[in-house]
Amino acid sequence: MADQTADEAGPDAGGRLTRLTRRMVDWFYPPQCLACGSPVERAPSLCAKCWPQLRRITAPMCPILGLPFEYDLGPGALSAEAIAEPPDFDWARAAVIYNEVAQQLVSRLKYADHHELAPFMAGLMADAARDRVNSDTLFVPVPLHRRRQWHRRFNQSALLARWLARHFSAQMETGLVFRKRATRQQVGLSANQRAENVRAAFEVDPQKAVQLAGRQVILVDDVLTTGSTAGAISRVLGKAGMGEIGVLTFARVVTGGGNDIY
Template sequence: MRMQAAVQLVYPPQCLTCDALVTTDFGLCAACWRETPFVSGLVCDCCGVPLPGEETGGPVQCDDCLAVARPWSRGRAALLYWDNARKMVMALKHGDRVDLARPAAGWLHRAARPLLAPDTLIAPVPLHWTRLIRRRYNQSALLAAALGRLADLPHCPDLLIRRRNTRSQEGRDRSARFVNVHEAFRVNRKRDWMMQGRPVLLVDDVMTSGATLAACAEACLAEGAARVDVIVLCRVAKDA
């Protein structure tokens, strides 16, 4: 404790996204907190996007989830993909800011609480091995591992394999996104025993159309998962 206090005197904690001083490690200053769109209140039970109105006690769904059948059961998001949230995702994904996974896992844990059962297996959306070599880490796997530690639940980083290097989803419309990832994922034969008859919680950094998560969920269900839920750090909303 004394050593930690001495370190903080020499290197006082700074905001995650700016140089402002904060009171605790891995925190946001007041200005950055105001610019970080945390999800709260009534949300779609399937994808986690915020909805207008008051909570009624029962599950509700957004227009997208009513129009497009989701293979997973329930979903949540910690943040909306704009302002400071987008900045942090880009820093984690492309800027080597792996330190962001720790506070992000806390936000994920809070959002995912309705989805966590005692026997839940946590698994990330995988990168193709060629992309993993270039990036050196899978940001979704970092988030999933940190969430597993917080929730005290098992985490399997290689439950799923991306069997082809799909092109970027950016700039594609909804239909093209689903075509791009169709049958792009399979369950790792060395790990399939871990999810037999138990719920799986898939973790990803951003959900836009839900195509990637749908392909992953279908692969899990086809190989024996009892149920699949999804949790993402950021949800792209139409008015974002």
């Protein structure tokens, strides 16, 4: 009897073949926890130890900065940080609090080329901003300077933005804003040093700004610390005529919420 093709064998043959292939891959490459690398039943996922430590940010929170409140302060209540120093962007949201597990995920994506983390992280980010995305949204990754991107070979923010755009069937725009001068890494800098470091570091492509004027922009990055980078980009986007400007990150630093930024 001749061998059957997948189509001839019936509608479920392709599914059986896919499941068999997946089992073979799992046999040779056992699925691992995305954060710590320990064995898990199914990929992509976190192990039983890491998952409970990933602290999702949910309501109640500051509607401007997205900082979590310990209890509900009532409609429109702002955080002390948003009142004392209103940001240059309209709102910020993050999926999780920056702690040890979040740091492991960010580091493995950013420095160890674990690109398989991007759809997992972007999925959590999508949940955090689901009520903010509309048909006009542009996902714009925080740009790297060309020398740093050449050295790192990829921009982790662009990976996250690409998966977010795919998730929402929205547009990603990498050419709208660029970093016109190299800056020091923000790691280890104070809030004032961070702000000075990115001052006048970004520029908007004037032609794209005309084409995209008035559109909602959601800046995408891995971690929000002081907001100085997001603020610097938001200022040039606002001057260029863009509409509402939001910031969406995988993690954000919260005082008392976990580790200091690495």
